[in-house]
Amino acid sequence: MAGPLLILAGPGSGKTRVVTHRVAHMRAQGIADERIVALTFTNKAADEMRARLERLAPGSRVWMGTFHRFCARLLRQYASLVGLRENYSIYDAEDSLKLLREALDELDLELIHATPSRVAAAISWAKNNLIGPEDYEAAVGSPIGSVVAKVYPVYEQRLVAANAVDFDDLLAHVARLLRDNAELRAMLDERFEYILVDEYQDTNLAQYAIVRALSIDHPNLAATGDPDQSIYGWRGATIRNILEFEQDFPSVTVVRLEKNYRSTKCILRAADRLIAHNAERKEKTLYTDNPEGRPVRVVVYPTGRDEADGIAARIANEVAAGLRRPRDYAIFYRTNALSRALERALKSVRMPYQIARGLEFYQRKEIKDILAYLHLLCNPASDIAFLRVINTPPRRIGKTAVAHLKRHAAHHRIPLLSAAREAGLIESLAKRTAVEIARFIALYDAMRLAGDEKVEEVIERVFHHTKYREWVAASDSEEDQQRVENLDELLTDAREFDEAHVEDGGLEAFLEQASLVSDVDDWNTETDRVTMMTLHAAKGLEFPVVFIVAVEDNLLPHERSQEHPHQVEEERRLLFVGMTRAKEELHLSVAQLRTLRGNQNPAAASPFLFELPTDELELVGTLGAGATCVGDWSEADDLPAYDYDDVDMLDTENDFDEYFQDDATPRRKPRSGTRQTRPARAISPLVTAAELVGRQGPTPACSPDSFHPGMVVAHPQYGVGKIVALSGTGVKRSATVQFAGERTLRRFRLAFSPLRPARE
DNA sequence: TATTCGCAAGTTTTT
DNA sequence: CTTGCGAATA
Numbered sequence: 161m162a163g164p165l166l167i168l169a170g171p172g173s174g175k176t177r178v179v180t181h182r183v184a185h186m187r188a189q190g191i192a193d194e195r196i197v198a199l200t201f202t203n204k205a206a207d208e209m210r211a212r213l214e215r216l217a218p219g220s221r222v223w224m225g226t227f228h229r230f231c232a233r234l235l236r237q238y239a240s241l242v243g244l245r246e247n248y249s250i251y252d253a254e255d256s257l258k259l260l261r262e263a264l265d266e267l268d269l270e271l272i273h274a275t276p277s278r279v280a281a282a283i284s285w286a287k288n289n290l291i292g293p294e295d296y297e298a299a300v301g302s303p304i305g306s307v308v309a310k311v312y313p314v315y316e317q318r319l320v321a322a323n324a325v326d327f328d329d330l331l332a333h334v335a336r337l338l339r340d341n342a343e344l345r346a347m348l349d350e351r352f353e354y355i356l357v358d359e360y361q362d363t364n365l366a367q368y369a370i371v372r373a374l375s376i377d378h379p380n381l382a383a384t385g386d387p388d389q390s391i392y393g394w395r396g397a398t399i400r401n402i403l404e405f406e407q408d409f410p411s412v413t414v415v416r417l418e419k420n421y422r423s424t425k426c427i428l429r430a431a432d433r434l435i436a437h438n439a440e441r442k443e444k445t446l447y448t449d450n451p452e453g454r455p456v457r458v459v460v461y462p463t464g465r466d467e468a469d470g471i472a473a474r475i476a477n478e479v480a481a482g483l484r485r486p487r488d489y490a491i492f493y494r495t496n497a498l499s500r501a502l503e504r505a506l507k508s509v510r511m512p513y514q515i516a517r518g519l520e521f522y523q524r525k526e527i528k529d530i531l532a533y534l535h536l537l538c539n540p541a542s543d544i545a546f547l548r549v550i551n552t553p554p555r556r557i558g559k560t561a562v563a564h565l566k567r568h569a570a571h572h573r574i575p576l577l578s579a580a581r582e583a584g585l586i587e588s589l590a591k592r593t594a595v596e597i598a599r600f601i602a603l604y605d606a607m608r609l610a611g612d613e614k615v616e617e618v619i620e621r622v623f624h625h626t627k628y629r630e631w632v633a634a635s636d637s638e639e640d641q642q643r644v645e646n647l648d649e650l651l652t653d654a655r656e657f658d659e660a661h662v663e664d665g666g667l668e669a670f671l672e673q674a675s676l677v678s679d680v681d682d683w684n685t686e687t688d689r690v691t692m693m694t695l696h697a698a699k700g701l702e703f704p705v706v707f708i709v710a711v712e713d714n715l716l717p718h719e720r721s722q723e724h725p726h727q728v729e730e731e732r733r734l735l736f737v738g739m740t741r742a743k744e745e746l747h748l749s750v751a752q753l754r755t756l757r758g759n760q761n762p763a764a765a766s767p768f769l770f771e772l773p774t775d776e777l778e779l780v781g782t783l784g785a786g787a788t789c790v791g792d793w794s795e796a797d798d799l800p801a802y803d804y805d806d807v808d809m810l811d812t813e814n815d816f817d818e819y820f821q822d823d824a825t826p827r828r829k830p831r832s833g834t835r836q837t838r839p840a841r842a843i844s845p846l847v848t849a850a851e852l853v854g855r856q857g858p859t860p861a862c863s864p865d866s867f868h869p870g871m872v873v874a875h876p877q878y879g880v881g882k883i884v885a886l887s888g889t890g891v892k893r894s895a896t897v898q899f900a901g902e903r904t905l906r907r908f909r910l911a912f913s914p915l916r917p918a919r920e
Numbered sequence: 921t922a923t924t925c926g927c928a929a930g931t932t933t934t935t
Numbered sequence: 936c937t938t939g940c941g942a943a944t945a
Contacts, residue, residue, distance in 0.1 A: 718932055
């Protein structure tokens with residue numbers, strides 16, 4: 161059990177199993193739980209590991225959690241060593257950015273090519289690379305560099321003054337702590353005698369420094385990772401950490417796990433071929449005893465909307481047929497923005513889904529407002545929290561009043577809350593405003609913490625004194641009604657937290673948890689829903705059926721990663737990670753037209769697709785002709801029914817393209833030369849196409865003859881438009897319509913569409 | 921001072 | 936298309 165260990169584990173190789181068994185074994189050897197720490201990247205991974213360990217070794221008290229949590233905990237204990245108090249606040253990205261803006265304002269710097277968020281990114285980079293404000297030298301030629309060099313120290317100083325840290329500080333402070341305090345380092349090295357690190361390929365320099373410092377006297381560091389799954393380079397992760405492990409720990413034992421227990425041979429082969437295109441890579445052979453499985457399917461759709469509809473229809477069909485359950489499916493995408501179309505499509509077939517985005521709850525305005533009150537109660541020095549709540553709900557304390565408070569605070573080097581206490585002494589402040597501020601202080605004091613309270617009680621007190629709930633409820637907008645519900649949910653959350661943390665609870669711990677939850681964490685395996693998430697969030701998970709959408713150039717690889725070859729390699733690894741999540745079926749898709757930030761653009765298939773073993777794929781549509789189909793469809797006189805890729809899933813025939821046509825997105829037949837595989841596979845007669853698209857059957861109430869060019873028509877979904885052209889006869893009689901506010905034209909089969917003449 | 925409206929900007933991935 | 940920020944108005 162002793163000595164350094166490196167586990168190079170391919171995807172699906174049972175790494176978690178190995179790690180948990182190792183921990184269980186350590187305990188069996190008599191190693192005390194308190195000496196073992198398992199560090200993961202996400203809370204989700206930690207939970208998973210904890211659950212598995214619980215099965216092997218019930219009642220274990222081995223600490224498992226994320227790096228950030230681990231550091232937050234250490235920092236509570238040794239805050240004074242880095243100039244903080246133990247009740248420090250953790251600022252999330254939004255708070256940090258606000259503080260940075262404050263600092264920028266204070267310095268009155270000219271931001272010509274540097275936006276605050278760019279500056280924030282630069283500071284974040286510096287912190288992750290353990291470059292302090294004093295060490296930061298303006299990067300030559302970078303317009304941001306000089307700004308950063310000036311702001312960084314001020315920003316940092318403001319953080320300390322506010323008794324706060326940002327995410328990166330959690331790591332950076334602890335790393336510095338360990339570097340500068342030899343005795344403490346030795347003590348902690350002893351205390352955390354056995355350290356396990358998951359996803360070691362994703363650790364950055366700060367994280368490396370931490371585990372390295374804790375593994376000097378007791379070099380029992382066990383790291384698991386896979387260089388091929390390194391996808392956080394942009395966040396400062398260095399693959400070097402894993403590649404140089406053997407140099408850091410010469411006595412290391414290296415274990416390779418190359419056998420895959422997850423995916424079919426087809427999927428694994430495709431993924432393996434893809435990743436082989438990376439130049440910066442350690443060779444690795446993946447193999448499996450699993451069955452061959454179905455070929456990886458690559459589908460080309462006319463538009464992103466068709467893509468979403470196609471996937472939704474396929475899932476709905478298979479679920480209705482009883483072949484699978486919603487939870488068997490996952491849909492991955494490169495950017496969050498791509499989830500919208502999918503949501504819409506899944507809703508329209510009434511398919512339950514969940515998006516891994518737990519973070520959003522704590523990001524909501526109303527929730528952040530309440531949390532800001534809590535933060536301020538916990539840490540009166542937190543200026544950002546003060547600024548957030550001073551006039552929320554409105555108390556007639558506006559910009560100018562706050563400006564005066566700020567000046568006073570800066571002058572006396574005191575927190576804003578303290579400045580507010582002295583409002584009466586600030587001459588420039590209007591009498592009435594000073595009174596309002598005094599009332600706020602009275603309010604604050606009335607909410608003060610009283611020792612061992614339940615979080616729920618504190619929140620209720622905040623509600624009671626601030627009348628925040630009533631303020632939100634007073635509005636009659638639907639949005640605000642939802643807000644009230646969210647506030648109730650926060651209360652529920654707090655209650656659950658109180659119940660789950662009888663011993664280690666408290667407001668601080670609650671706030672820490674609220675700051676450190678992530679997207680994936682909220683994702684629930686229990687519920688029977690289709691899962692949607694980004695490719696990054698998918699790491700570590702697995703699903704029977706995986707769809708990866710928008711495998712297109714400039715999206716995957718992302719356009720902003722195409723400058724450097726090594727960034728493109730990271731994008732390739734990202735796709736690799738996504739593909740290897742699939743156990744049984746893998747679907748990749750591409751659209752010829754992709755709507756992004758409001759407008760449609762021609763899209764081309766990702767170069768990565770051409771790196772897959774094409775003869776093994778099931779290709780629906782044509783790759784590489786991305787842009788050629790664009791824009792000319794309206795010239796096709798008799799629009800051929802698009803061979804909808806999911807049509808083959810239905811047992812009845814032919815009528816379906818009409819139904820699909822009905823939703824009016826222009827579709828083109830894929831170009832010839834395509835290998836069209838059409839398994840004659842009949843699925844359930846239980847689903848009608850109408851149910852599939854969540855709509856009633858055709859109701860041709862108007863004679864196709866009653867339409868003429870130039871006529872104004874109405875569509876229940878698209879609204880009012882004008883007929884640009886008519887073509888075809890009989891059931892093929894179609895109208896091309898320009899809807900108000902839409903740039904693109906839509907075509908309908910009159911016999912089947914709900915299109916009606918409109919009154920002018 | 922508060923609210924509303926309009927415009928502009930920026931949009932990868934996350935603890 | 937969204938979000939955030941700033942200006943104009945009540």
